[in-house]
Amino acid sequence: MTDAALDAPALPKRRSRLRATLARDRKAQMGLIVLALFVIGAVFAPWLSPGDPNDMSMDMMSGLSWAHPLGTDDLGRDLLSRILHGTQVSLFIGVSTVLIALVIGVTLGLIAGYFGGWIDLVIMRYIDLQWAFPNFIIAVYLVAVFGTGLLNVIVAISLAFIDDFARVARSMTLSLREEQYVDAARTLGFSDLRILFIHILPNATAPIIVQATVSISYAILGEASLSFLGLGVDADTPTWGLILADGRGFISQAWWLGVFPGLAIMLVVLSINFIGDWLRDALDVRQSI
Amino acid sequence: MTLLRVENLAIDLVRDGHRHRLVHDASFSVERGETLAVVGESGSGKSLSALAVIGLISEGLEVAGGTIHFDGRDLSALDAEEMRGLRGSDIAMIFQEPMTSLNPVRSIGAQLTEGMRLKLGLSRREARERAVGLLTEVGISDPEARLLQYPHQISGGMRQRVMIAIALACQPKLILADEPTTALDVTIQGQILELIARLCKEHGVGLVLITHNLGIVARYSQNVCVMYGGRVVETAPAAELYVHPLHPYTRGLLASVPRLSQARGTGLVPIEGAPPDPMEVIPGCRFHPRCPMATEECSAKVPVARHAGAHMVACWNAELAEPEMA
Numbered sequence: 001m002t003d004a005a006l007d008a009p010a011l012p013k014r015r016s017r018l019r020a021t022l023a024r025d026r027k028a029q030m031g032l033i034v035l036a037l038f039v040i041g042a043v044f045a046p047w048l049s050p051g052d053p054n055d056m057s058m059d060m061m062s063g064l065s066w067a068h069p070l071g072t073d074d075l076g077r078d079l080l081s082r083i084l085h086g087t088q089v090s091l092f093i094g095v096s097t098v099l100i101a102l103v104i105g106v107t108l109g110l111i112a113g114y115f116g117g118w119i120d121l122v123i124m125r126y127i128d129l130q131w132a133f134p135n136f137i138i139a140v141y142l143v144a145v146f147g148t149g150l151l152n153v154i155v156a157i158s159l160a161f162i163d164d165f166a167r168v169a170r171s172m173t174l175s176l177r178e179e180q181y182v183d184a185a186r187t188l189g190f191s192d193l194r195i196l197f198i199h200i201l202p203n204a205t206a207p208i209i210v211q212a213t214v215s216i217s218y219a220i221l222g223e224a225s226l227s228f229l230g231l232g233v234d235a236d237t238p239t240w241g242l243i244l245a246d247g248r249g250f251i252s253q254a255w256w257l258g259v260f261p262g263l264a265i266m267l268v269v270l271s272i273n274f275i276g277d278w279l280r281d282a283l284d285v286r287q288s289i
Numbered sequence: 290m291t292l293l294r295v296e297n298l299a300i301d302l303v304r305d306g307h308r309h310r311l312v313h314d315a316s317f318s319v320e321r322g323e324t325l326a327v328v329g330e331s332g333s334g335k336s337l338s339a340l341a342v343i344g345l346i347s348e349g350l351e352v353a354g355g356t357i358h359f360d361g362r363d364l365s366a367l368d369a370e371e372m373r374g375l376r377g378s379d380i381a382m383i384f385q386e387p388m389t390s391l392n393p394v395r396s397i398g399a400q401l402t403e404g405m406r407l408k409l410g411l412s413r414r415e416a417r418e419r420a421v422g423l424l425t426e427v428g429i430s431d432p433e434a435r436l437l438q439y440p441h442q443i444s445g446g447m448r449q450r451v452m453i454a455i456a457l458a459c460q461p462k463l464i465l466a467d468e469p470t471t472a473l474d475v476t477i478q479g480q481i482l483e484l485i486a487r488l489c490k491e492h493g494v495g496l497v498l499i500t501h502n503l504g505i506v507a508r509y510s511q512n513v514c515v516m517y518g519g520r521v522v523e524t525a526p527a528a529e530l531y532v533h534p535l536h537p538y539t540r541g542l543l544a545s546v547p548r549l550s551q552a553r554g555t556g557l558v559p560i561e562g563a564p565p566d567p568m569e570v571i572p573g574c575r576f577h578p579r580c581p582m583a584t585e586e587c588s589a590k591v592p593v594a595r596h597a598g599a600h601m602v603a604c605w606n607a608e609l610a611e612p613e614m615a
Binding site: 179180181183184185186187188189190191194198199202203205284285286 | 343345373374375376377378380381382384386389390391392393394395403404407408439441452455459
């Protein structure tokens with residue numbers, strides 16, 4: 001048969017695709033290792049920490065030592081313990097806020113883009129309204145109104161990111177719904193929701209993954225910023241932003257108070273970006289591996 | 290009972306409250322296991338008529354009149370949800386571009402089994418087995434491996450075979466094929482047409498084959514319906530139409546097809562002028578500005594379709610047409 005000439009081997013399954021692309025992607029490997037170390041650090045924080053993160057001592061602002069590997073802050077609290085415990089909160093907020101924003105935002109964007117008309121108008125006017133304010137201002141406003149605390153911080157940051165996901169999903173849907181395979185799906189009598197989530201959404205994953213990894217970074221930074229302003233989780237829970245904020249007055253005497261929490265934020269954000277790039281490439285079946 | 294009977298179908302473009310008729314009074318019918326070729330130039334309304342049958346004309350267009358009877362049911366009486374239930378399981382469609390009518394990020398297997406699992410209620414395993422059978426039937430080698438492949442990994446001809454398998458998957462009674470071979474190599478075109486026609490016949494499926502190539506349909510269809518400028522100008526059994534075309538447009542089309550038997554040096558006979566812009570309003574017969582036999586009457590009155598032997602022809606001067614093409 002003439003058209004059997006262009007034979008290609010059957011594609012490896014998704015899992016082996018992920019593995020194959022990872023094997024060549026140095027940055028993603030580093031990212032995974034670094035992120036894994038942070039996750040282990042967060043999970044085993046109570047055992048890995050040299051002491052209690054909130055235990056004060058007279059040993060204030062002492063430099064790096066065996067007793068305090070990353071030094072102590074102005075109240076004599078062990079910095080390593082505080083950063084390890086802070087990892088739990090920071091990572092949890094980063095991942096959970098983006099998941100919430102992604103689910104809500106992508107759903108809104110898909111619906112707006114696919115159905116168009118007044119549905120699109122209503123959803124997009126809301127998104128425009130939110131778009132008009134910087135994300136951080138919205139988060140600050142929400143926390144200021146509803147009060148501080150873990151749940152409120154998560155809600156505030158998630159809501160602030162919804163518009164980004166909605167916009168990405170809508171613009172992808174607007175172009176994808178004109179594709180012939182979407183028409184073909186309609187001629188097969190599939191429902192609108194099925195077409196939207198099973199036929200259109202998988203074609204829009206690349207920009208959504210990029211948006212998600214960027215947003216995780218911003219969410220971690222956002223929580224840090226909120227804590228820095230005193231609008232974070234609460235004063236007793238160490239988070240990376242709070243540690244930075246507490247230490248900012250003493251940076252000239254104790255450099256470690258700014259450098260180590262900052263380094264933790266940077267490493268995690270960078271790792272997540274590398275992992276995101278890898279996922280985007282690995283999940284695109286059109287790209288050969 | 291006739292499988293599909295379209296009568297006096299009219300489709301309007303509605304924009305800012307204005308109406309413009311794109312398809313006028315189109316009538317055609319198909320029996321089970323039979324093929325009807327709908328032939329016409331771009332903008333003649335052939336694809337639009339097919340989309341109206343499956344209930345998927347685009348926004349801004351509207352069925353303004355006529356009836357569509359499918360398998361004894363009046364389709365205009367069905368609501369959107371009933372119509373959706375009919376698509377795929379009773380009426381399926383094959384598109385022009387096999388390159389773009391398969392979803393690039395889903396495997397062949399996923400796309401082929403989706404409809405069966407939803408519409409026929411098959412289990413994952415049953416659907417897979419049926420998929421392998423269908424791929425074998427459309428002439429794809431090593432079907433088990435193909436199920437795991439993605440559309441970009443197979444050739445255009447093979448993609449169209451997959452599209453045919455998808456169209457057949459839910460055992461429809463009618464398939465609408467909209468220029469199914471236009472995007473393919475000439476060598477593959479014949480194979481694909483042959484395949485569609487044979488499978489439809491074997492499975493007792495009615496086939497509406499939409500094409501702009503009058504030359505290729507002769508072998509695969511029982512009846513031909515020629516459309517021009519949104520109107521059906523002539524309908525006849527294929528064999529009859531080729532030997533004895535009545536409408537001047539059909540005759541022009543046949544005269545412009547190159548033949549091997551033609552003497553060297555004699556040029557092809559083109560139809561003068563260009564097909565009308567669907568937005569243009571032409572009084573009388575829409576073909577009259579290009580028609581060599583046009584009379585006063587043609588520019589004034591729309592010709593009424595009437596029987597002439599086995600033909601239905603919409604021309605005031607069809608009697609004048611001599612069977613010179615034979």
